[in-house]
Amino acid sequence: MRTTAAKSVCVFCGVILLLSCLLPMPAAGADVSYAWVKQDTGSNRQLSGVSCADASHLWASADSGKSLFYNGASWSEEETGGVGTFAGISAADQNNVWMVGNNGRVVFFDGTSWSNQASGTGSYLVGVSALDAGNVWAVGWSGTIVYYDGTNWVTQETGYIYDLRGVDALDASHVWAVGTGGHIRFYDGAAWNDQPSGIADILWDVDALDASHVWAVGWDGTIVFYDGTSWSRQASGVTDELCGVYALDGQHVWAVGSSGTILFFDGTSWSEQESGTVLGLSGVSGLDSEHVWAVGDNGTVLLGQTISIESCSPATARIGETARVEIVGSNTHFEDGKSAADFGQGVSVISTTVTDETHATATITISKDADAGPREVNIVTEDERPVPLSGGLTVEHSSFYFAEGTCRPGFDPYLCIQNPGAGDAEVKVTYMLGDGTTREETLTVAA
Known part of the structure; x- marks a missing residue:
């Protein structure tokens, strides 16, 4: 089972009071078909990471020895029995959740309560990734990597002295850890080795979709991608610090960071998504495109959902017809006087009247x-x-029905069809023979 673990913590300071009075504006090239909605947590704690077991079992790591829990309806604060700041969290499932933090602290949730686990290290642990109940890795300062086998935490030798900040386990023989100086360490099931990233920037987080699709993010808008052979830089278009990354699939990857930055990768390029906040975001995780959460400063939790058109009624209209069409949106923000319907070529929109944020009526004429x-x-x-x-709307040609009749011998019936349009028209003629059977002829009438 692939976990959706939040594995790192970024600390934002110095600019928040200044920026809090500014209204965030969509960036050029921003993805505006996705909405991030703030969820009320009732907390002002600094949230460092987020991890999902399912839609009703979601945890965020916090300061002061706390965690936040989402049950599918609301958020609540949980006592963990730990102290200090927790920097990373990972849920293998709803009964196996780990948080790590300063002074080597590790706490474990068994589905009922939190308890402390001895990590065997005093290093600040920043990231954690739980593959299952018996395969968990945590990383931290001075190259520290500790591994939980289902019974005990043990130190894994890395030959590395620099700070590690994020870790992700795809399986027991594909584990990546990232950190200071652009260093990336890879565990093949036997030993940790270096993978050259080609950069020198701090890397905060890493997420592996499979063995040939791995992303790492960090300082100054840095994004690097591993294709199974080597790491290469991807253009993010921003210079903000990126602190968390989550890959749902090859066409749905999110990265979050300072000043409310949210980036989205569609399989080709990265673009900005409007977050609605200027507060720092430290972690991102999800289940599907309708269930993606980002967390950060001051108890901020954002839920991302696709903005789309859900239905259109009626679903057909005839050429030359004027009709009223009811349109229903999903996660939309329709506003009277600012919303405009669009049906494409040959359909003129006379008016768009908004009922509420998700319902509108368009009056249209088919050319x-x-x-x-x-x-x-x-x-x-x-x-x-x-x-x-x-x-959503199908334009249909008109149908004409002629009176039934017969022809005397020596007379031939005929039907004159004229095309007033600018392009050739296809006409289907259905007629009945004397024995009651029908035939259909398809004709092309030139313009």
Whole structure:
């Protein structure tokens, strides 16, 4: 089972009071089809990491020996029995959760309560990754790596003296640890070895989707990617410190950091997503594209969800027709006077009337020259551009029915079809024979 572990802590200071009075604005090229919504935690603690077991078992590591827990409906604070600051958290499942922190502190949740575990080190432990109940790695200052085998924590020799800040275990023979100076260490199941990253920046976190898709993030907007052979830099487009990374799949990867920065990778390039906050974000984790959480300063928890068009009714309209269409959005923010419906080529929008943030009515006219076929349906509200509803409206040609009749011998029936459009038109003619059977002819009528 691949865990969604939060593995590192970033500390932001100095600029928060100044920036808190500024309104965040969407960056050029920002992804505006994804919404981050603040969840009320009732806490002002510094949250350093987040990890999900499932949609109703989610933990965030915090300062003052605390953790926050989400049960699918609300957040609550938990006593862990530990003291000091916890810097990383990882949930293998709902009954096996670890948090690590200063002075080598490790606490464990068994599904009922938290208890202390002896790590055997006094080093500051910053990151942790739990593969399962018997394979857990924690990393920290001075190259410290400790391993839990289901019974005890033991030190693993690395031959490394620099601070490590993040760790992720794909399986027992694919474990990465990152840290100071761009150093990346790799565990193959037998020993830790160096993997050259090609950079010298501090790396804060790492997440492995599989053996050939691994991302690490860090100082000054640094993102590096491992393809199974070597590490290479990816352009982030920002200079903010990046503190957490989470890969759902090859087309859905998030990185978070200082000043509320959230970046998204779609499989080709990174773009910014509007977070709605200027507070520092330290960790990100998720289950699917509708369940992604980012956490950070002052008890901040953000839930990310796709903004999309969910339905369109009626779903068909005929050429030349004027119709009222009801549109329903998901996680949208429709606003009267600012939202505009769009149905694509050949469909004119006369008006868009908003009922609430997720419901609107569009009055449309189908051009006489419109091509028949499906259209994407969307409603754009200023910078918000939802994922459109593909095939939400289908433009149909009109059907005509003629009176039944017969022809006397020597007379031939005929039907005159004229095309007033700018392009060729396809016409289907269905007729009945004397024996009651029907035939269909398809004709192309030139413009």
